[in-house]
Amino acid sequence: xxxxxxxxxxxxxxxxxxxxxxxxxxxxxxxxxxxxxxxxxxxxxxxxxxxxxxxxxxxxxxxxxxxxxxxxxxxxxxxxxxxxxxxxxxxxxxxxxxxxxxxxxxxxxxxxxxxxxxxxxxxxxxxxxxxxxxxxxxxxxxxxxxxxxxxxxxxxxxxxxxxxxxxxxxxxxxxxxxxxxxxxxxxxxxxxxxxxxxxxxxxxxxxxxxxxxxxxxxxxxxxxxxxxxxxxxxxxxxxxxxxxxxxxxxxxxxxxxxxxxxxxxxxxxxxxxxxxxxxxxxxxxxxxxxxxxxxxxxxxxxxxxxxxxxxxxxxxxxxxxxx
Numbered sequence: 001x002x003x004x005x006x007x008x009x010x011x012x013x014x015x016x017x018x019x020x021x022x023x024x025x026x027x028x029x030x031x032x033x034x035x036x037x038x039x040x041x042x043x044x045x046x047x048x049x050x051x052x053x054x055x056x057x058x059x060x061x062x063x064x065x066x067x068x069x070x071x072x073x074x075x076x077x078x079x080x081x082x083x084x085x086x087x088x089x090x091x092x093x094x095x096x097x098x099x100x101x102x103x104x105x106x107x108x109x110x111x112x113x114x115x116x117x118x119x120x121x122x123x124x125x126x127x128x129x130x131x132x133x134x135x136x137x138x139x140x141x142x143x144x145x146x147x148x149x150x151x152x153x154x155x156x157x158x159x160x161x162x163x164x165x166x167x168x169x170x171x172x173x174x175x176x177x178x179x180x181x182x183x184x185x186x187x188x189x190x191x192x193x194x195x196x197x198x199x200x201x202x203x204x205x206x207x208x209x210x211x212x213x214x215x216x217x218x219x220x221x222x223x224x225x226x227x228x229x230x231x232x233x234x235x236x237x238x239x240x241x242x243x244x245x246x247x248x249x250x251x252x253x254x255x256x257x258x259x260x261x262x263x264x265x266x267x268x269x270x271x272x273x274x275x276x277x278x279x280x281x282x283x284x285x286x287x288x289x290x291x292x293x294x295x296x297x298x299x300x301x302x303x304x305x306x307x308x309x310x311x312x313x314x315x316x317x318x319x320x321x322x323x
Contacts, residue, residue: 004254006241007224007236012252016222016242017047017233021149022075022106022173022207023216028053030211034062040054042066044217047228050108055123058114069228072116074110075151076141078126078134102156103134103163106207107146108237111230116144131165142168147238150204152176152186155187155214160191170238174316175206175246177218189306189316196302197275202306203237203318206244219246221300240318247313251304255320260294264307264315271306272296298322 007016010138015122024030025037033038034051038061041049046135048069051058055077063072079102126137141148150172151161158235172192206219224241225232228285236242252263262270270292271278277300282292287310294305304319 002254002256003322004252005243005317006239007222007243007250007318008252008254009120009241011226012226014224014226016224017228018045018225019048019071019233020046020048020069020183020208020210020216021050021073021108021205021208021221021222021237022151022176024053025051027051027056027058029076029306032037032213034058034060036213037210038063038066038068038070038237040216042068046217046220048223048230048233050106052106052108055125057119057121057123059116059119061190068258068268069233070231071104071108071230071233072111072145072304074123076105076107076118076126076137077271078103078128080135086170099160101158103128103131103139103158104151104156105169106137106149106151107141108149109144109147109230109234111234116146124148126219131163131173134163138166138168146170147234149173149207151207152179154185154190155179155183160161160194164195164200171200171203171205173207173209174244175203175219176209177207177246178209178211178215180218188314192304193275196304199301201319201321203240203242204244204316205242206246206314206316219244222249243315243317245313245315247308248309248315249310249316250300250305250307250315251321253320255296255303255322258297259303260296260303261306262292262305262317264290264292265309266290267307271308273304273306274300276301 050071050073172187176186210216
């Protein structure tokens with residue numbers, strides 16, 4: 001039996017759309033206006049963009065002349081503080097005034113004007129004592145039809161145990177360009193396998209979190225959809241019909257009778273990941289690897305792959321769930 005990751009099913013002759021899911025403008029703490037941010041992404045070959053300023057919802061396309069589809073969205077957040085001595089592992093840690101943990105969530109969509117939030121609606125920061133306090137805020141976003149992505153967990157000092165109980169998240173950031181540039185954090189799927197290993201099905205997205213002009217166009221998603229309509233893009237994101245990249249391209253990823261195959265642009269290595277199993281790697285030191293195969297048998301509950309090119313740039317598949 002063959003299981004192919006959703007991004008590589010359907011009409012694979014149609015180019016996948018390139019999109020940015022997390023960026024900021026002068027409406028919050030970005031350095032460029034919405035018009036400038038749209039222009040920058042258009043010049044870098046993007047098909048769609050979500051302008052996700054902090055707690056300020058955006059539905060408008062400020063520069064329709066560039067032909068970039070704008071997904072409605074914002075970055076919502078809550079903030080809490082950890083105690084000096086965390087509570088036992090059987091309990092969720094509580095918070096006080098020592099240090100910090102942030103809960104930042106990009107929310108996107110829906111496209112229909114009669115759903116979701118109005119243009120320019122402003123939200124307060126949610127005060128939190130623990131991750132359970134954040135769940136009603138996520139429920140509010142989900143009730144409004146939003147897809148939610150947990151942002152930059154390492155930068156937020158939020159290891160998996162602090163957000164793994166949150167329900168309804170569509171994805172988590174596995175790459176955040178702003179965190180990579182400023183802090184060398186959130187650069188390669190931190191905590192993803194820890195969460196997937198708990199049986200939680202969550203996609204991984206690469207995003208820029210762009211504030212400066214130079215932050216944009218470093219990490220993106222490639223989405224399998226039949227059109228650039230916002231409704232189709234949102235449906236593909238919800239269903240995991242995409243992969244994430246900072247450069248390499250992935251053409252196929254499937255499992256068949258105990259064997260995994262990855263097809264990609266030229267790479268120096270392809271890694272296969274899963275919880276409860278060591279990472280396996282196929283290498284080509286000359287950087288010309290375009291196909292990797294792994295014999296894994298039937299003991300894996302899920303698999304995902306990472307492609308790394310000769311310039312050290314990454315691309316990540318979403319998981320195939322085998323059990």
